[in-house]
Amino acid sequence: MKKAITLAMAMAVLAGCTTLDPYSREEKTAQATKGAGIGAVTGALLGAAVDHHDRGRGALVGALVGGAVGGGIGHYMDQQEMALRQRLDGTGVGIERVGDDIRLVMPGNITFETGSAQLDSGFYAVLDDVALVLNEFDKTAVGVNGFTDNTGSFELNQNLSEQRATSVARYLVSRGVAQGRISTQGYGPRYPVASNDTAAGRSQNRRVEVFIRGSAG
Template identity: 40%
Template sequence: MTLRISTLLAATGLVALGACAPTTGMDGMNTGTGTGMSRTQQGALAGAAVGAVLAGTRDSDRNNQGRDAARGAIIGAVAGGIAGNILDRQAQALQQSLSNPNIQVINRGSYLQVIMPEGILFATGSAAVSGTAQNDLYAVARNLNQYPNSRVEVVGHTDNTGSAALNADLSQRRAQSVAGILSAAGVASQRLIATGASFNQPIASNDTAAGRAQNRRVEILIRPTN
């Protein structure tokens, strides 16, 4: 029993590790995979491994565990493949709908990450979204309405210039401005969460102007709910 569980867990770990490294697809969009497999294929493999583990360890009578693990793998593969395929299609459709090439759409495997630099959205120190950026946010909203089974987290980020209180307030107001436009464009308010991360989640060094510019951003995290 212990050996079987260990084997199944090891297989799950290998699948997860194989799905971690990012790569760039043929269309230039970051697919978030490094295995040469689509998210559909990775989802199927991961689902199969998890399904096998759950089925193999939950058999109360310890009979036919190999058969139960195989059934669990099949069920998990189908569910994981469907989830992966939906994220693949949503990411591709979203990228194609955006007019500004500086907006990144990254498929993280279990969720989509949309990164919008400050320069696209706001004037310095402002939380008012520019007219041009509003068009892209409406495109994001249309995509979200086409794929309604998700939770949407809008997170504002700043660099470390200025006080912590100032940056906390600015990042929160910017996140709320973006979430407000998504809501006005028809995204159900109960799907939306707006938070300000201040300068606590940098993606580049705040020691350079270029790094600080990267850190000033709003991220839209699209997390499937089923």
């Protein structure tokens, strides 16, 4: 009973409260809080197991330590997400949170000339801002993935998606992002996000996604 009460107290300390997202105006629980909660539970169980003389005390100490570790990467990515949203507001680039990772969705119509892997010069400033944030938060891995619609041959689309991913990656490297952090992949017409039966849908499917993966390192 004592152990259960102590664990509940530890979770109450770490859980915090929901905050109002300044962009969507919706209540949300920060990823750091979620990570801290998971770490707290794990730490509490380990602490109770290690401290045989006072399991309650061991659980509390373990929860606090585990929560700090678990919340670290979540907090880091929370801060990076906020910086990206501030810099990319109004650019047309979508920002999605996937657990402790961040996905940037760059529509093809604002990123490249039609049927080309040549970056549109009007998009340079957007990528400059992305690079600034990536350089500030440099403890992440960056995956650049290219996608097309299904117009034309599969081989043509596959090659174009690879070339577009490479173009974005090279530009980021030219702005100081370490090449060793970046990987590229082309998926051609695979993984559409909309129907290819309409012009609007095909436009959505032509995109580059930059996937920023959190690291504990």
